[in-house]
Amino acid sequence: MSDELERQRREIHSVLQQPGVRPDDSVQITRRTFVHRSLLFGAATVGQTFAWWPLLNTIDIAHAAEAPFKFAWISDTHLYEKSLNTRFVEKVVRAAKDVQAMDPPADFLIFGGDLAQLGKIEELELGNEILKEIKIPKHFIPGEHDWYLDMGKKWGELFGKPTWTFDHKGVRFVGLDTVSRGPDYWTAKKMTPEERMGHMATLDGTVAGPWAGVGRDQLDWLQNKLADWDKSKPIVIFTHNPLYEYYPPWNFWVRDWRDVHEVLKPYTKVTNIHGHVHQVLYNEIGTTRSIGMLATSWPWPYAPEGVPKLTKPMIRVDPGDHFDGVGWEKIAVNPGNQVAKDDVEYVMWGRKEVFIQSESDYGGNTPEILRARIADNMYPY
Amino acid sequence: MTTKSTFLLILRRSCVVGAIVGAAVLFGPASAHKDPVTPEQLKAYQDAFMEEVRKGDLLFHGDGATAKKMGVNLSNTGMACAMCHPMAADTHPHSFPKWQVQVDKFSTLRDMINWCIEKPNEGEKIESDSDAMKALEAYIYWSNTGSVLVPGRY
Numbered sequence: 001m002s003d004e005l006e007r008q009r010r011e012i013h014s015v016l017q018q019p020g021v022r023p024d025d026s027v028q029i030t031r032r033t034f035v036h037r038s039l040l041f042g043a044a045t046v047g048q049t050f051a052w053w054p055l056l057n058t059i060d061i062a063h064a065a066e067a068p069f070k071f072a073w074i075s076d077t078h079l080y081e082k083s084l085n086t087r088f089v090e091k092v093v094r095a096a097k098d099v100q101a102m103d104p105p106a107d108f109l110i111f112g113g114d115l116a117q118l119g120k121i122e123e124l125e126l127g128n129e130i131l132k133e134i135k136i137p138k139h140f141i142p143g144e145h146d147w148y149l150d151m152g153k154k155w156g157e158l159f160g161k162p163t164w165t166f167d168h169k170g171v172r173f174v175g176l177d178t179v180s181r182g183p184d185y186w187t188a189k190k191m192t193p194e195e196r197m198g199h200m201a202t203l204d205g206t207v208a209g210p211w212a213g214v215g216r217d218q219l220d221w222l223q224n225k226l227a228d229w230d231k232s233k234p235i236v237i238f239t240h241n242p243l244y245e246y247y248p249p250w251n252f253w254v255r256d257w258r259d260v261h262e263v264l265k266p267y268t269k270v271t272n273i274h275g276h277v278h279q280v281l282y283n284e285i286g287t288t289r290s291i292g293m294l295a296t297s298w299p300w301p302y303a304p305e306g307v308p309k310l311t312k313p314m315i316r317v318d319p320g321d322h323f324d325g326v327g328w329e330k331i332a333v334n335p336g337n338q339v340a341k342d343d344v345e346y347v348m349w350g351r352k353e354v355f356i357q358s359e360s361d362y363g364g365n366t367p368e369i370l371r372a373r374i375a376d377n378m379y380p381y
Numbered sequence: 382m383t384t385k386s387t388f389l390l391i392l393r394r395s396c397v398v399g400a401i402v403g404a405a406v407l408f409g410p411a412s413a414h415k416d417p418v419t420p421e422q423l424k425a426y427q428d429a430f431m432e433e434v435r436k437g438d439l440l441f442h443g444d445g446a447t448a449k450k451m452g453v454n455l456s457n458t459g460m461a462c463a464m465c466h467p468m469a470a471d472t473h474p475h476s477f478p479k480w481q482v483q484v485d486k487f488s489t490l491r492d493m494i495n496w497c498i499e500k501p502n503e504g505e506k507i508e509s510d511s512d513a514m515k516a517l518e519a520y521i522y523w524s525n526t527g528s529v530l531v532p533g534r535y
Contacts, residue, residue, distance in 0.1 A: 080458075080459045084458070084459045085458045085459045085460075087458060117459065202442060202463065203463070203464070203467040204463060204467035204468045249468070250467055250468075298460075298464065298465055299465075300465070300467065301465075301466070301467075301470045301471035303470070304468075304470060318482075318483065319465065319483065319497070319500070319501055320483045320500050320501070322501075360535055363471055365534075365535075366473045366475075366476050366531060366534050367528070367529065368470065368471075368473060368475070368525055368528045369525065369526070369527035369528045370468045370469065370470055370524055370525060370528075371468065371523065371524050371525075371526060371527075372468060373438050373442070373463075373468060373524070374431075374434065374435060374438055375435045375438035375439045375442065375444075376438075376442070
């Protein structure tokens with residue numbers, strides 16, 4: 001990272017993260033999730049480092065929903081047509097069965113985007129069909145893979161508006177669209193819809209640029225929708241992309257994340273749950289906490305820089321096992337002072353331990369310095 | 382053997398080696414490193430390398446036309462290398478050779494590339510010294526320029 005970028009980040013952090021300001025615990029975080037990564041690797045020995053874990057458990061505090069309930073999250077299924085790839089289909093089928101089998105049942109399911117891989121009608125319909133197995137109410141937000149073939153036409157037909165809000169047992173839930181406001185990189189180049197989608201579907205592509213954003217119109221909408229909500233009551237915001245700057249070269253951010261936090265600043269119990277990153281993540285900015293979710297399709301490595309210090313990394317996975325490193329989530333929302341054991345439960349198929357147990361379990365244990373790709377550059381950068 | 386005879390032996394051998402070197406300089410290939418490298422030559426060497434990087438980048442990102450041109454089929458699942466390894470992340474070329482758990486043997490980067498082609502991608506293994514392998518290797522190493530060698534690292 002350049003010194004200038006590092007300086008800017010420090011400056012932004014000092015403005016957004018005032019001393020003593022932390023999110024209230026509107027959705028509880030287990031001690032397994034909430035472990036300071038810098039503590040993990042900052043201490044002299046692994047033994048000493050891991051001795052900190054039980055202490056951090058004291059940070060868990062309950063919040064105040066009216067009644068306890070759970071909801072489920074599935075995202076990033078990246079379905080191809082069945083004739084090309086059955087592996088991803090099998091995993092969505094499994095996740096759908098798992099969610100449907102929850103006992104007691106979840107109150108609702110959030111689908112966090114990237115149902116399709118290339119935005120094709122067949123892919124979106126296949127996903128919609130599989131998810132019909134889940135009978136509880138379902139709420140959908142889009143991912144970029146769902147959108148850029150037909151600019152959200154089919155997705156809208158199947159799932160309605162990409163931006164929505166509802167209240168449930170004392171919590172205000174909001175779904176935001178962070179994908180559809182990408183700057184136009186296709187018209188001037190006379191791209192076909194398939195070419196446009198191809199660039200968008202390449203995580204490390206250089207052509208689609210900083211496409212992830214909330215947009216002024218949606219920010220105004222959000223401000224308006226929260227205006228009548230008590231500042232101390234819990235809010236949970238679902239987005240495809242994280243609402244902070246993690247790693248812009250892979251669009252692990254929204255470009256207007258600072259504006260989002262300006263809107264959320266007055267509210268003390270905000271939780272953002274997001275997909276897109278295909279990995280376990282945890283971060284806090286001001287009074288907002290962000291939690292990253294697994295994909296069902298495939299896991300992504302942690303970015304070479306910018307992993308939030310508050311993230312306890314997930315275990316490095318076996319690329320030979322299609323069911324490793326992927327899965328879905330159960331999220332518990334609990335009332336009053338009751339402390340739940342597992343509030344965000346990562347269901348990673350085939351793994352008892354989702355989180356690293358030693359430094360060797362961590363993919364980032366082998367440091368790497370990476371360069372952006374060149375072959376899709378349309379002009380010299 | 383006396384000190385004198387040892388000295389004479391060394392002297393004789395030195396003369397023979399010196400004669401061979403002298404002959405090589407006088408009668409060897411006229412172009413053998415006689416001139417300093419020119420900027421044009423440097424550019425040609427660099428261009429040759431970057432062309433391999435470019436081809437490797439395209440193969441790594443699942444470009445069908447490049448794969449066809451090079452006569453390889455790296456995937457039958459729709460998956461491309463870059464889908465799990467954006468910017469060649471987590472390929473760790475600087476950690477090879479090493480014991481590779483998935484391959485279950487002491488492996489080179491080329492062994493691991495072929496494992497990824499055959500297993501997750503369900504494609505067709507490529508020759509270890511093929512043009513496609515060299516291009517993939519060029520791209521992966523180039524992407525990791527600056528990564529520090531840690532051979533053998535798990």
